[in-house]
Amino acid sequence: MSEPLVLGIETSCDETGIGIVSGRTLLADEVASSVDEHARYGGVVPEIASRAHLEAMTPAIERACQQAGVALSDVDAVAVTGGPGLMGALLVGTSSAQALSWAIDRPLYAVNHLAAHVAVDQLEHGPLPEPSIALLVSGGHSSLLLVGDVATDIRSLGSTLDDAAGEAFDKVARVLGLPFPGGPHIDRVAADGKITIEFPRGLTQARDMAEHRFDFSFSGLKTAVARWIEAREASGEPVPVADVAAAFQEAVVDVLTRKAMDACSEYGVDHLMIGGGVAANSRLRAMAAERAGERGVSLRVPRPGLCTDNGAMVAALGSAMVTAGVEPTGLEFRAQSSLPVEETRLT
Ligand code: KG4
Ligand code: ZN
Secondary structure, three states: OOOOEEEEEEOOOOEEEEEEEEOOEEEEEEEEEOHHHHHOOOOOOHHHHHHHHHHHHHHHHHHHHHHHOOOHHHOOEEEEEEEOOOHHHHHHHHHHHHHHHHHHOOOEEEEEHHHHHHHOHHHHHOOOOOOEEEEEEOOOOEEEEEEOOOOOOEEEEEEEOOOOHHHHHHHHHHHOOOOOOHHHHHHHHHOOOOOOOOOOOOOOOHHHHHHHOOOEOOHHHHHHHHHHHHHHHHOOOOOOHHHHHHHHHHHHHHHHHHHHHHHHHHHOOOEEEEEOHHHHOHHHHHHHHHHHHHHOOEEEOOOHHHHOOOOHHHHHHHHHHHHOOOOOOOOOOOOOOOOOOOOOEOO
8 A cells, every 4th residue: 555545533632633644645634622612721621622522523524534535435544642641532532533443444543642743744844854853842741752763663862850841831821821722822922022031941951961961841940930920020010921921932942952952963863853732833943943054953843733733643643654564553442641652552
């Protein structure tokens, strides 16, 4: 099978994503988000997300098939996020995928959401050079990865010891009085800010290098921002929201790009990809381009719509697995709310 037609289902958090690819060609990318229903709670409410997935699933599959101009009977394989993610949300996706795979009698791949954030880039920029360094920055995870064949060979070089990068954006946005999810709002507001405050860069001191060279820590930064705002409020002066947002964003992006470049040097790899929701951040994209350019590292970042959660990324990884001759998962598996990135699929 040279160009497998793969339908991907993503429901690990608050986006119901259905993607259809033919090989590495994207044919449909349908995303229905329940984000507005969570906004007033200041975070994703698992029960609301699960219900929304249930309602969105069938219409989203229908729209994706229409968009791609294919019938379900044309599909060669089904891929679904098997983990990590919210258990109830994952179960809606995996049960739907099991039912679909059984009904159309096609193989089912239960894939790793984190690996899918990396694989999606192949839809836009072609085969990922082997090996590549991947900086994966989302709401739930922040890791540096050494990636061979994205379908089968991912090694974690380091990850966050506390908050994920996106989580830090969301928490700092909240203390700044910006809506949930905060990342895009900080990105927007920071564009008008001046960087006059120097916030801490976690795990970048010489003493951290032995044990945590490729790990991240953002909770100290988050606390430093909260303390700075408290002190400002206590002094009776207004909080310069744009300046704080810009200084916070600069601290995160500085650490992320510095460590990504360091990983490229350490492993002698001159290809870097950045994936996950935070990869949509305009300052991260700009600083990564600048630092990669200075060092002769080629940089690949999917367009923002493919960085945040979607079904195309799941279809992309499923398609890479079909092409690599990977055994399908089959119908008998359980979704896993935690799943290490090295396990590119459930077995
Ligand atoms: O990958 P994703 O859509 O979901 C997870 O797998 O977690 O990532 C969501 C995260 C949220 O924390 C959101 O605030 C952040 O990505 N995000 C951004 C931007 N767009 C989304 N963070 C910074 N700047 C952005 N433009
Ligand atoms: Zn994600």
